Amino acid sequence: MGGFVSFVGAGPGDVGLLTEKGRQCLEKAEVVLYDRLANPRLLRYTKANCQLIYCGKLPDRHVMRQEKINDTLIEMALAGKRVVRLKGGDPSVFGRVGEEAEAARNEGIAYEIVPGVTSSIAAASYAGMPVTHRDYSASFTLRTGHACQENELKTHSDDELGDTIAYYMGVKNLYHHCQVLINKGFPPETKVAVIEWATTGKQRTVEGTLLTISDEVKANNIQNPAMTIIGDVVALRQKLVWYEEKRMFGKRLLIAKASAEESKLERYFLNEGGEAYAFPTLKTEKKSISSHELKQIRLAEKLVFLSPESVTILIESLLAHGYDIRDLPRQVYSLSEKTKKALLSIGIRSEKITEPSHEMIKVGYVNKPISAENNSKLITTHHLQIDDRFEVIDKRLLNEETWETVVFPSQSSVDWFLAALKSYGYRDNWIKTISFAYIGQRVKAYAEEKGFTKIDEEVQRELALGYWK
Numbered sequence: 001m002g003g004f005v006s007f008v009g010a011g012p013g014d015v016g017l018l019t020e021k022g023r024q025c026l027e028k029a030e031v032v033l034y035d036r037l038a039n040p041r042l043l044r045y046t047k048a049n050c051q052l053i054y055c056g057k058l059p060d061r062h063v064m065r066q067e068k069i070n071d072t073l074i075e076m077a078l079a080g081k082r083v084v085r086l087k088g089g090d091p092s093v094f095g096r097v098g099e100e101a102e103a104a105r106n107e108g109i110a111y112e113i114v115p116g117v118t119s120s121i122a123a124a125s126y127a128g129m130p131v132t133h134r135d136y137s138a139s140f141t142l143r144t145g146h147a148c149q150e151n152e153l154k155t156h157s158d159d160e161l162g163d164t165i166a167y168y169m170g171v172k173n174l175y176h177h178c179q180v181l182i183n184k185g186f187p188p189e190t191k192v193a194v195i196e197w198a199t200t201g202k203q204r205t206v207e208g209t210l211l212t213i214s215d216e217v218k219a220n221n222i223q224n225p226a227m228t229i230i231g232d233v234v235a236l237r238q239k240l241v242w243y244e245e246k247r248m249f250g251k252r253l254l255i256a257k258a259s260a261e262e263s264k265l266e267r268y269f270l271n272e273g274g275e276a277y278a279f280p281t282l283k284t285e286k287k288s289i290s291s292h293e294l295k296q297i298r299l300a301e302k303l304v305f306l307s308p309e310s311v312t313i314l315i316e317s318l319l320a321h322g323y324d325i326r327d328l329p330r331q332v333y334s335l336s337e338k339t340k341k342a343l344l345s346i347g348i349r350s351e352k353i354t355e356p357s358h359e360m361i362k363v364g365y366v367n368k369p370i371s372a373e374n375n376s377k378l379i380t381t382h383h384l385q386i387d388d389r390f391e392v393i394d395k396r397l398l399n400e401e402t403w404e405t406v407v408f409p410s411q412s413s414v415d416w417f418l419a420a421l422k423s424y425g426y427r428d429n430w431i432k433t434i435s436f437a438y439i440g441q442r443v444k445a446y447a448e449e450k451g452f453t454k455i456d457e458e459v460q461r462e463l464a465l466g467y468w469k
């Protein structure tokens with residue numbers, strides 16, 4: 001099959017604002033080229049063997065030039081790959097999709113354009129102002145504030161500016177744009193809001209007028225990405241503000257490990273207005289279970305499953321060898337609540353235990369070396385490793401933010417968190433400065449044993465409410 005390119009809008013930042021179609025594209029992709037403004041958490045939807053290429057464009061430092069991006073897109077598609085070009089917001093709004101699609105067309109490569117939620121509308125909504133309103137605004141204009149030579153002429157080419165105006169890429173030249181509008185007859189007291197990192201837990205909004213806003217922006221050190229919204233609708237924010245009032249708004253949390261459970265926690269805190277990031281992402285490498293091992297399992301008296309994955313993988317192997325669950329020993333144990341649930345979902349009751357005894361056969365994956373005797377009864381179903389495709393992303397997020405707290409949902413999450421920090425070259429002093437929260441007393445004790453000392457009571461209370469489940 002020939003290659004195919006999907007130009008996908010990642011939405012403005014909030015991971016929940018990706019379209020269903022965009023998600024399907026990511027799930028099917030073999031290569032993803034993504035921008036700095038596309039939320040990197042979305043890349044977890046990709047398959048483990050999907051290649052991830054960062055085309056991070058900073059305003060002043062182009063990591064990957066446009067021609068190189070086009071060339072890479074084309075090269076991958078011509079090699080027969082399903083390529084996703086993931087762009088912040090909507091690909092057609094100041095996203096250069098026209099140029100990239102044209103380059104694909106010139107090579108005879110088929111493509112699609114999947115729209116996304118553009119940041120102007122999203123930023124306005126998340127700051128508590130609708131871009132149009134029956135009483136205040138009957139039109140809405142999207143403009144670029146970026147003053148490159150070609151754009152300079154077009155930026156204010158039109159006298160009909162509209163009731164509400166959004167400036168993309170406009171913080172740097174904000175003063176200039178405001179002056180132009182005043183010269184065109186806009187009242188100097190026209191309201192202006194600038195929203196930085198809209199729709200994320202890092203969102204900051206400053207307000208002012210055409211006269212005062214650029215000083216406000218400077219005073220608050222507002223940086224890119226930021227959206228400027230000009231017009232009477234800005235006043236509605238006083239009444240309609242909602243996102244910035246969320247319980248966890250602005251809270252900066254790391255979640256240790258990015259598997260299903262942790263991603264659920266991450267999503268919960270994001271939805272509550274926090275800036276949460278789960279890492280490291282792990283990849284599971286399944287191991288084939290030999291017929292000799294299956295025989296051992298079938299003949300065992302007591303069998304203990306170490307994790308939900310071990311359940312799935314063992315059942316798959318049984319079926320592949322012509323057996324089914326009736327060939328499992330009668331006495332089945334599980335090491336965690338999650339494992340117990342996984343067993344129950346396939347009709348097997350198990351007794352939950354905290355420590356496997358010597359006579360039990362264990363199936364699953366063991367993170368740490370265990371004693372030789374215990375080891376002899378271990379049948380390994382898979383190996384877990386840090387997914388190195390996420391290293392660039394993890395490092396970028398770790399360095400870009402100041403994180404307050406790390407959440408440990410399980411004992412193994414503590415180990416994975418520390419292993420990732422170590423493999424990325426971070427020093428131990430992280431542990432001393434960051435506070436932590438945990439699920440369960442055992443996890444607390446384990447984290448303390450590893451050197452974490454300060455508990456974040458606010459997050460701890462939030463976890464105890466249990467709404468995240």
Ligand code: SAH
Nearest residue numbers: 089090093095118119168169198225226227
């Ligand atoms: N295609 C994108 C825009 C790309 S231009 C879209 O449809 O949104 C990049 C500009 O978008 C940034 O300079 C900034 O002005 C704006 N932007 C993107 N994400 C933003 C965010 N989360 N908050 C505020 N502005 C954002």
